[in-house]
Amino acid sequence: MTLTGRKKEKIDRLGELAGAPEESGQSLLREAFKRLRRNPAAIAGAIILGLFVLIALFGPFLVPHDPVEPIGVDNGEVRSGQGIIPGISGEHWLGYDHQGRDEFSRMIVGARQTLWVGVVATFFGLAVGSLVGGLAGASYGLGGKWGRRLDGFLMRTVDILLAMPSLLLAVSIVAILGRSLLSVMIAVGMVSVPVFARLLRGSMIAQSSSDYVLAATALGVKRNKIALSHLLPNSLAPVLVQATLTLATAIIEAAGLSFLGLGNPDSAAPEWGVMLADAQGFLDVRPGLAIYPAVGIIITALGFTLLGEAMREALDPKLRK
Amino acid sequence: MALLEVKDLSVVFARKGEREVRAVDGVSFDVDAGEVVGLVGESGCGKSVTSLAIMGLLPKRGVRVSGQATFDGMNLLQTDERTLRDIRGRDVAMIFQDPLSSLNPVVPIGLQVTEVLTRHRGMKGEAAKKEAAHLLERVGIPDPTRRLKEYPHQLSGGMRQRALIAMAVACAPRLLIADEPTTALDVTIQAQILELLKDLVRDSGTALLMITHDLGVVAGMCKSINVLYAGRRVESAPRRVLFAQRHHPYTVGLLGSIPRLDAPKGEKLRPITGSVRDVLPWAEGCAFAPRCFNRVDRCVDGPPELVWTAAQHGYRCVNPVMEAETAK
Ligand SMILES: Nc1ncnc2c1ncn2[C@@H]1O[C@H](COP(=O)(O)OP(=O)(O)O)[C@@H](O)[C@H]1O
Ligand SMILES: [Mg+2]
Numbered sequence: 001m002t003l004t005g006r007k008k009e010k011i012d013r014l015g016e017l018a019g020a021p022e023e024s025g026q027s028l029l030r031e032a033f034k035r036l037r038r039n040p041a042a043i044a045g046a047i048i049l050g051l052f053v054l055i056a057l058f059g060p061f062l063v064p065h066d067p068v069e070p071i072g073v074d075n076g077e078v079r080s081g082q083g084i085i086p087g088i089s090g091e092h093w094l095g096y097d098h099q100g101r102d103e104f105s106r107m108i109v110g111a112r113q114t115l116w117v118g119v120v121a122t123f124f125g126l127a128v129g130s131l132v133g134g135l136a137g138a139s140y141g142l143g144g145k146w147g148r149r150l151d152g153f154l155m156r157t158v159d160i161l162l163a164m165p166s167l168l169l170a171v172s173i174v175a176i177l178g179r180s181l182l183s184v185m186i187a188v189g190m191v192s193v194p195v196f197a198r199l200l201r202g203s204m205i206a207q208s209s210s211d212y213v214l215a216a217t218a219l220g221v222k223r224n225k226i227a228l229s230h231l232l233p234n235s236l237a238p239v240l241v242q243a244t245l246t247l248a249t250a251i252i253e254a255a256g257l258s259f260l261g262l263g264n265p266d267s268a269a270p271e272w273g274v275m276l277a278d279a280q281g282f283l284d285v286r287p288g289l290a291i292y293p294a295v296g297i298i299i300t301a302l303g304f305t306l307l308g309e310a311m312r313e314a315l316d317p318k319l320r321k
Numbered sequence: 322m323a324l325l326e327v328k329d330l331s332v333v334f335a336r337k338g339e340r341e342v343r344a345v346d347g348v349s350f351d352v353d354a355g356e357v358v359g360l361v362g363e364s365g366c367g368k369s370v371t372s373l374a375i376m377g378l379l380p381k382r383g384v385r386v387s388g389q390a391t392f393d394g395m396n397l398l399q400t401d402e403r404t405l406r407d408i409r410g411r412d413v414a415m416i417f418q419d420p421l422s423s424l425n426p427v428v429p430i431g432l433q434v435t436e437v438l439t440r441h442r443g444m445k446g447e448a449a450k451k452e453a454a455h456l457l458e459r460v461g462i463p464d465p466t467r468r469l470k471e472y473p474h475q476l477s478g479g480m481r482q483r484a485l486i487a488m489a490v491a492c493a494p495r496l497l498i499a500d501e502p503t504t505a506l507d508v509t510i511q512a513q514i515l516e517l518l519k520d521l522v523r524d525s526g527t528a529l530l531m532i533t534h535d536l537g538v539v540a541g542m543c544k545s546i547n548v549l550y551a552g553r554r555v556e557s558a559p560r561r562v563l564f565a566q567r568h569h570p571y572t573v574g575l576l577g578s579i580p581r582l583d584a585p586k587g588e589k590l591r592p593i594t595g596s597v598r599d600v601l602p603w604a605e606g607c608a609f610a611p612r613c614f615n616r617v618d619r620c621v622d623g624p625p626e627l628v629w630t631a632a633q634h635g636y637r638c639v640n641p642v643m644e645a646e647t648a649k
Contacts, residue, residue, distance in 0.1 A: 144381055144402075211422035218376055218417075219437050219488055220410030229436070233427045 004163045011198045014238045014312065032237075032314040039314065045306030052300050055108060056115040065092070065102035067109040068268045072100030085286045094292055097275070098282050107292055110270035114300065117185055117271075118251040124189030125250075126243050129196025132158060137201035137235070138227035141208025155201065162194035170253055174262045181264045188253045192246045199242055203235035210234075237315055245308035248301040255297050272296050322394070323351035324528050325375070325496055329388035330398075332370050332552075336383040344370040346552040346603060347388070352496065353544075355526045357519075359560075361536045361575065362549035363593075368532045369418075371549070372498045374398070376415055377405045392496065411441040414489035418501040420481035424473035430457075430484050431469030434491065441492045456487040461517060479510035483517065490521055497522065498530045503538065511538065518542075536575050540564070548572045551600045551608040554627070558634040568634065568641035570615040607638065615640050 036042045065071060072078035077086055078100035087095040094103035136154040139147035161169065170187040177183035207213065208231060216226050257263050258273025267274060272293040279289035332345040345367040352358045360368055373379045375390045377397055390397045392413060397405065409415075417423045425433060434453040438444040444452055450469065457465035460483040473481055482502060489497060499518060503511035519542050522529045533539045540546065546563050548556040548571065556569040567573045574593035595612040602608070606621030613620065617640045629635045 211417060211419060212425040214378060215415075215417055215423040215485070216425070216433075216436075218378060218409055218415040220406050220408070220440055221436055222406065222440065225436070225440075229428060229432070230425050234425070 004159070007162055007195075008159075008198065011195055011242075012202050014199055014242060032311070035314040036310055039310045041306045042310030042314075045303045045308075045310060048299060048303030049307060052111060052115065052303060056112040059108035060112055063102075063105035063108050065105045067101060067105040067270050070100035071102065072096040074100070080282065080285075083282075083285045085282060085289070087286060087288060095286065095288065097289055098278060098286075103289065103292060106270040106275060107272075107296060110272045110275060110293065111296065111300075113264070113269060113271045114251055114254070114273075114297070117181070117188065117254040118247050121185045121188035121250045121254065122192065122243055122246045124185060125192030125246060126196050126239070128189070129193040130200050130239065132193070133197030133200035134204060134227070134232060136197065137204030137208070138223075138231060140201070141205045141231065142213075142223045142227060151201070155198070158194040158197045161190070162198070166191040166249075166253065167256055170257055171260065171262060174257060179262060179265045181266070184254055184257050184263055187257065188250050191253060192250065195242060195246065196239060200235055200239050203238055204231045207231045207234045238312075241308055241311045241315060244304055244311060248304035248308065251297060251304070252301050255293075324354040324356075324393060325352040325530070326389070326391040327351070327371075327375065328391070330371065330374060330390060331385075331387045332367070332374050332379065333385040334383060335385060343603075344552055345374065348547075348549065348552070348554050349388075350547045350554065350557065352528050352530055354495065354528055355522070356544045357522060357529045357531055357542050359536070359539055359543035359546040360530060360532045360549060361539075361546060362534065363575075363596075364534050366549045367552040368534075368549060369500055372415065372500050372530070372532060375498065376409060376413065377402070378415075407441075410437055410489075410494070411492045412494050413496045413498065414492070414494040416482070416485055416489050416497065416499045416502045419505045420478060420485050421473060421505075423485055424481055426473055429470055429472055430476070434469070434484070434488055437488050437491045452491075453487075456491055457484065460484070460487040460490075460521070461513075462487070477510075478506050479513060482506060482510075482514055486514075486517065486521070490525065490527070493525050494527060496528045496530065498532070500532045501534065504534070515539065515542065536572075548575065551603065553603060553608070553637065554635075555609065555638070556634075556636045558632070562632045562634050566634070568636035568643070569609075569638045570613045570640075570642055571609050572636075573642050574614075615642060 070078070072086070072092075078084065078096045078098075080098040080100075085096055085098060086092070089095065092102050092104065094107065097103045097106060132154055136151040140151035143150070170191050173187035173190055174183050177186060204227075213226060213230055216230055254263070255271075255273030255276065258271055259277045261277065263273055264271060275293040276290055276297075279286070279293070282289055328349045330345055330348045331343070334342040334344060348367070348371060350358065350360070360371065362368055370379070374386050375397060377400070379386065386398055388398065392408070397408070400408070424430070431450065431453055434456060435444070435449040438449045438452055442452075453469055454465040457468055462468050462480055462483050468476070468480070468484075476484065486502075502518065503514050506514060515538065518529065518531075521527065531539050531543060536546070540560060543560050545557070545559045547554050548569065550571050556563070556567065556572045563572070567576060571593065593612055600608040601610055601621065603624045606623060607613070607625050610616050610620040619639045622639075625637045625639050627635050627637045628641075
């Protein structure tokens with residue numbers, strides 16, 4: 001099977017979960033939440049994410065040093081050109097970075113931009129993907145011949161995006177839009193557009209053959225109303241699960257772009273991906289400078305993945321005992 | 322002229338690469354204004370497909386519908402989708418078998434009721450809410466203002482079906498199609514729902530097409546009864562005529578398979594053996610022949626014609642039951 005084929009299959013599988021007909025949506029969600037709370041992986045993920053969000057929100061107000069000022073250079077402690085970068089000390093908990101800035105403060109402040117990029121990018125992907133997928137799904141499920149054609153056109157377009165390797169796609173988009181924080185967000189978000197689109201479409205098509213849609217049609221309710229107030233609310237669960245999982249990949253991809261030098265051009269603003277890239281030249285002197293941001297990225301991505309996978313499992317009727 | 326005249330209705334499911342299924346085969350019947358008509362038959366005989374065809378709710382692809390379904394002078398089978406959407410819910414409404422799955426699980430009951438009011442009666446906001454509460458009260462749901470805020474899973478099966486009935490009668494339609502409205506409910510609730518339907522149609526003069534597999538349950542409320550077997554109407558008569566005399570062996574079995582308390586002592590129950598899957602294609606003879614206790618060789622000579630008696634009693638059988646049931 002091709003890579004695109006595998007991607008598609010994974011997405012569609014999640015989409016089917018919304019169409020479990022014997023479940024009623026409300027109690028389904030409540031049941032899922034109960035299962036979620038009993039799952040240790042979900043709790044671990046939630047704790048990691050809770051800490052991460054707290055740090056991102058309040059950390060910048062509490063850091064011991066200015067994350068942008070090169071303090072170490074001023075008092076002559078850091079001379080990176082000569083391979084002198086002091087490590088962990090009582091004053092500087094993670095030592096200095098190569099420009100003499102406090103590494104610990106930079107890690108804390110960097111969490112904010114990392115989270116911000118991840119959230120905005122995911123939201124962008126969710127919004128655009130849901131728009132395309134929702135339109136395609138509703139026109140396929142409720143429309144006639146022309147609905148099918150519109151769906152076909154939209155989904156072929158989405159398939160082109162899906163077929164491209166995600167990092168390549170993101171790099172091309174930044175190259176087109178120019179380097180800025182916004183284009184990083186758009187590029188990373190764009191990568192997840194086809195996933196959200198396919199997912200919402202599949203889940204809406206599954207819902208469109210359900211009894212309550214037939215009953216609403218039999219009452220003369222108009223199609224756009226059926227799509228918005230009946231299909232959509234019943235199709236959102238898998239999309240929200242996917243959004244959680246996408247946050248993890250968005251953070252990794254944003255860091256990847258920064259690492260490739262395509263990130264936020266304001267290099268003074270701490271960001272884990274940029275810090276990782278900066279640390280490359282000093283791996284032999286201070287490998288910690290690469291390890292701290294890498295561990296930060298990994299743990300955060302792990303948190304989102306743990307929670308997302310647990311949500312997926314909780315919603316999947318076939319995985320349930 | 323009847324309010325609804327179904328004439329020669331046929332529905333064929335013909336998907337690519339699959340065998341054609343002739344689910345409904347030349348069915349005709351009338352429903353007069355304000356009258357209750359029964360459509361009876363085992364499950365799989367084409368009752369739901371008939372009602373969906375009348376409402377124009379069958380999928381457009383892979384389905385061939387022919388014949389006429391004339392409602393108030395308009396052939397619904399030839400009417401465009403836009404007009405049909407105006408008619409549905411306002412002039413013709415439908416109640417389905419499973420009240421739980423017929424309600425949107427994530428939308429409060431109230432919104433689902435007001436949706437219909439907004440669509441066909443242009444009501445909005447407080448006025449719509451008030452009318453919705455009034456409707457719920459009318460179908461016997463206690464504490465309607467609270468119920469409006471609840472979700473389908475918070476209601477009992479009977480309450481859900483009442484809510485769906487409320488939506489169906491919200492615009493005082495002239496025709497209500499009820500497709501096995503009590504099949505999914507407990508026996509005690511069944512009686513209540515039937516009573517409610519009976520009251521509603523009597524009070525508002527709505528005609529009711531009552532679809533059921535259980536003739537005994539609804540027989541009392543129908544003015545006339547049509548019996549379907551394997552997609553064809555095999556017997557049709559006013560209720561009194563049919564109760565006095567059933568000609569088609571299938572109808573005899575259908576009524577005979579319901580134990581009756583008032584049956585004379587020693588009357589044998591005559592259950593229908595086999596299942597609806599043991600059908601013969603109508604082209605080769607009577608589809609019921611393989612299961613029939615009255616079978617003769619002529620049964621498989623060709624499709625039996627519908628024979629009418631003087632008392633508006635039609636039956637499709639070459640060897641009908643002629644003596645009155647109780648005489649046996
Ligand atoms: N969408 C469909 N595609 C193919 N066959 C169908 C479809 N819907 C119903 N049928 C067939 O039509 C016949 C009548 O079904 P139905 O009207 O649902 O029976 P019932 O009398 O129980 O309501 C059945 O044999 C069924 O297999
Ligand atoms: Mg049925």
